[in-house]
Amino acid sequence: MIRVVVVDDEQLIRAGLRLILEAAEDITVVGEASDGAGALEQVHRLRPDVLLLDVRMPGIDGLTVAPDVIAAGAKVIMLTTFDLDEYVHRALQAGAVGFLLKDTPPRELAAAVRTVAAGNAMLAPTVTRRLISSFAERGPARRDVARQRLAALTARELEIVREVARGHGNAEIARRLTMSEATVKAHVSRALAKLQVANRVQVAILVYDADLL
Template sequence: MITIAVVDDQAMVRAGFAAILAAQPDFRVVGQAGDGEEAVRLVNETHPDIVLMDVRMPVQNGIEATRAILQPRHPRPSPPRVIMLTTFDIDEYVYDALSAGASGFLLKDARPDELVQAVRVVAAGDALLAPSITRRLIEDVVTRRPAPPTRARLDLAGLTEREREVLTLMGRGLSNGEIASALFIAEQTVKTHVRRVLQKLGARDRVHAVIFAYDAGLVTPA
């Protein structure tokens, strides 16, 4: 069962998303919030797997709420994965959202099936990466940063040669199936490599592994 919290300052939007998600037999909507402060309280009380988080909200916006939700605490359950909701495909706030730890973003005018698929993808750790717009966002996050941190290159030393190859292809936006074809290995083997890469890097999901690949110099912005 995938548990979900829905956060949006528009009541009708919240209710619509919640209704679509609650109709799935393996989804459970654990609560709704209308601003960032309510979202933080809701997450701390219900510990959802996924948070649908609007970017622009009163009181506390989605970026601030995401940072508060994902900041380290002890003791605490595993943090949720956050999907940012935005009205625009290029939204200045989305750059900050990825840096804050969000696992991807979704346009508010997405179809119901796209919403459901987005939740499933992010819940599986295979974050919203395939669309070219997301790759451009990640590239922009990286190019706005200072020089890549030393830690990124040191952590890279812990990967095997095959894991480095897989991480590089992930950074280029390839799916597991495309990586399998490129390396002439089984897709299940790719999944195993991806899981090990995430574990070794301490990455929450695929999006953050890709950001690491840019930081470490395995991939350079187009």
């Protein structure tokens, strides 16, 4: 069972998210919070697998608390009303592994929670990828630094991380590059280690910063 905590300052939104998620047989909402302080308390007390975290809340907002809840061991999906929110880019850099709009269809919401709980990033092609590419500060200096870091990868690893940045999962990458899913997973793991990043979202940010798409 995937354990989820929902964090939003609007009670109606929290109730709706709980109703959607608990309709899935493999997901349970173990707690709720209305601000960042409550989110951190719930993470320490309940140890959820996934935290759905609103970006903008009174008091301590999601962006401010994201690094702390991630450090405490929760996998974070950011929630927002806006499909282009510059603040979410900072949260992704801090280690959040997904980004959803609050009007995401119920089936996609549950699928995103499963994806993140399984240890993968939720890179929605129409939202997260556009957000990363729109708000990454890709000046010449940043581009050069990103390219220097990516130079540590083999040609095959670079090919694979470019597919990661396009929002493809391991199975899709394996199909596109004609290799086994286990081989793709091994290449991704080695790339994460070489680049010293925590997850696939941070790899994607590097690829976008390097302007390699």
